[in-house]
């Protein structure tokens with residue numbers, strides 16, 4: 001079987017992905033990062049009354065066009081306690097920020113621009129009629145749609161949603177990703193591994209990546225290299241209506257690599273298997289109807305690189321979220337040898353120079369089992385198939401592992 005180019009594999013996977021349309025109602029405290037399922041209209045008008053933007057004196061602007069105007073103080077309006085009367089000619093009301101501007105008044109004089117007199121105040125500054133008054137409905141008006149369906153809720157959108165008097169929001173359900181790690185050798189972290197056992201580590205990285213991308217994760221734990229055990233786990237995933245089933249390990253060609261054969265027996269339709277990439281060659285993609293299946297290779301770095309290239313974009317599309325921008329151009333700190341037919345994702349450190357250029361330096365060892373080097377890496381240098389030797393200082397494309405730290 002020939003190896004599929006990475007871009008074609010990504011395109012084939014994503015072209016089949018349909019956004020999850022189911023809706024759930026969540027409280028505001030759970031809504032950050034979620035995608036609105038419906039337009040959200042204001043349930044009230046804000047501000048609900050003409051309100052003062054400053055601490056000072058409410059008055060008729062025409063009464064104080066010139067400094068030195070004398071006004072009679074007739075009452076107070078503070079936030080939560082309106083003045084019930086009307087401000088007449090030559091009168092003023094003490095007012096505080098956020099308080100309703102009383103009937104009759106149309107302007108607010110800053111308290112710094114007033115001197116107290118026996119009966120009220122004398123202005124020390126010319127008033128511009130209408131100044132420091134926030135008109136009713138300046139922010140939003142009851143019934144008007146303010147946030148549109150498809151908007152990703154964040155801190156500012158949460159604030160306006162709360163301000164519009166919504167205690168809950170209707171959002172798209174998160175795609176459900178069921179995760180199972182296969183391998184007789186695997187034990188969970190915290191256990192004492194036997195002589196031929198290792199810790200199932202990549203489960204945690206893939207689960208974190210999936211959650212950060214916007215998915216709910218159903219961790220089905222460790223499954224033995226056994227067809228019946230794998231079948232049972234996959235049945236659990238399908239019963240839970242997983243949108244994506246992710247298997248870890250057992251994707252290659254060894255006698256114990258049973259994942260693909262087991263899934264095919266269970267009715268999976270195979271889309272493709274084996275990609276022209278390093279690491280991650282044995283990646284398998286298939287489906288049970290609308291349920292996507294991603295068979296990730298067992299080597300931790302291979303599974304995480306495949307997670308960044310395939311799982312994250314798939315989840316983002318299913319969740320109606322924009323793709324994460326990881327692509328950047330950089331300068332290679334050292335020369336890199338010519339590449340073979342597999343697109344290489346080379347673990348590297350990246351440093352942003354004061355002028356803004358990104359300088360990347362590959363690690364000497366690139367074994368796909370080495371978690372520590374991957375954890376120390378800031379980016380993957382992308383070496384396209386058959387790329388010629390790259391001289392030190394040459395331009396290369398990179399994929400940022402933590403784009404938010406290298407902006």
Ligand SMILES: Nc1nc2c(c(=O)[nH]1)N[C@H]1C(S)=C(S)[C@@H](COP(=O)(O)OP(=O)(O)OC[C@H]3O[C@@H](n4cnc5c(N)ncnc54)[C@H](O)[C@@H]3O)O[C@H]1N2
Nearest residue numbers: 181200201202203248249250251252257281297298299302
């Ligand atoms: N004859 C060939 N052998 C291999 C090929 C090939 O084309 N021909 N491909 C190699 C490549 S590339 C990779 S990558 C690996 C991936 O193989 P599998 O997906 O079958 O992975 P396993 O054999 O199950 O495991 C590989 C390695 O990773 C460890 N592992 C497995 N699961 C986990 C986990 N959840 N957390 C941490 N580590 C895990 C496992 O113990 C093995 O050491 O195949 C090559 N072989």
Ligand code: MOO
Nearest residue numbers: 279280281302368
């Ligand atoms: O491609 Mo495997 O993923 O080299 O380690």
